[in-house]
């Protein structure tokens with residue numbers, strides 16, 4: 546039996562970083578996915594290793610299950626139905642297992658993903674041999690939530706073949722989990738995100754699990770139904786950055802200037818709530834849509850100004866803002882910032898020719914542009930006999 550899981554990436558329309566400090570944020574799933582396949586060897590295959598194949602990078606890792614048991618003797622006693630956090634001590638032991646694999650210098654960022662894998666796998670399946678293959682359509686470390694899509698798809702695949710979840714294996718094609726199972730998938734994924742992000746708000750794993758569009762505050766999600774067409778140009782500045790370091794930087798600034806930062810976070814909270822209200826309000830005609838788009842654009846620009854206050858913008862992001870402003874497009878960073886991806890709102894009445902010109906100007910700067918579908922399904926799984 547083999548299971549495949551796929552989980553989407555996301556864009557944050559408003560509220561990144563502030564959401565870590567209790568403000569509201571608004572996020573939507575995008576139609577770019579991370580895929581995980583999980584296969585338990587048959588006795589005939591006589592394999593006693595846990596194998597992880599990161600196909601896009603051409604990297605394969607393998608641990609004898611006995612070695613994992615020696616290094617992590619406690620981890621398999623986890624109650625799968627109630628996830629808890631990975632302790633610092635366990636994380637240190639896992640780091641030794643990761644180090645043995647000699648991840649190439651150019652891919653060191655993957656170490657936290659590999660640690661997350663080892664912890665989630667052994668917590669849910671103990672010391673059982675398996676082969677796990679990962680592929681992703683998402684750029685890693687770019688603000689589109691690759692870390693959450695990885696944790697959610699991994700959590701879904703692992704739980705799908707665990708005793709804690711009951712599923713219909715005979716179903717063909719992609720299928721969704723029931724509500725209580727989704728909750729468990731999301732909880733495990735959040736614990737995984739903690740290993741990668743340090744202090745995640747939970748918005749990324751939640752939108753990747755449930756899909757569509759959500760409003761999120763202090764761990765609570767409210768589903769949003771869009772009442773207007775929403776088209777965003779996503780520009781990847783290709784400047785690498787790390788969410789954990791950026792989140793920590795904002796926290797340090799919050800300690801230094803607590804009153805000023807709490808006003809910034811409060812302003813972001815108002816922006817996210819207003820943005821969500823606009824997206825949800827009914828529209829009667831094209832004029833109403835144009836008015837709503839103008840308000841959304843203004844709110845995105847205000848949010849970007851506040852992200853700059855938090856210290857998470859970057860020269861490459863400012864270049865995208867300047868370039869798109871020539872065509873009157875509103876732009877803000879999405880995700881952790883510091884480089885990574887930037888969103889520009891494409892109004893409904895904007896001509897395709899202008900969009901093409903903006904894209905070619907941005908690509909001439911060395912950036913990469915894409916227009917992703919917004920608001921699709923969350924995590925799904927599919928079974929195949931093998």
Ligand SMILES: Nc1ncnc2c1ncn2[C@@H]1O[C@H](COP(=O)(O)OP(=O)(O)O)[C@@H](O)[C@H]1O
Nearest residue numbers: 654655658685686687688689690691692695788
């Ligand atoms: N497909 C994947 N395989 C292995 N690790 C992954 C994968 N996707 C994400 N990760 C982990 O997540 C990290 C990127 O997460 P992060 O810095 O939060 O950026 P983002 O979530 O915006 O892409 C990677 O460096 C890696 O450790």
Ligand SMILES: C[C@@](O)(CCOP(=O)(O)O)CC(=O)O
Nearest residue numbers: 561562688690745746880881
């Ligand atoms: C900055 C933050 O708000 C979003 C991070 O998203 P990403 O990992 O850059 O895709 C952090 C969080 O909410 O956990």
Ligand SMILES: [Mg+2]
Nearest residue numbers: 690692693788
């Ligand atoms: Mg992330």
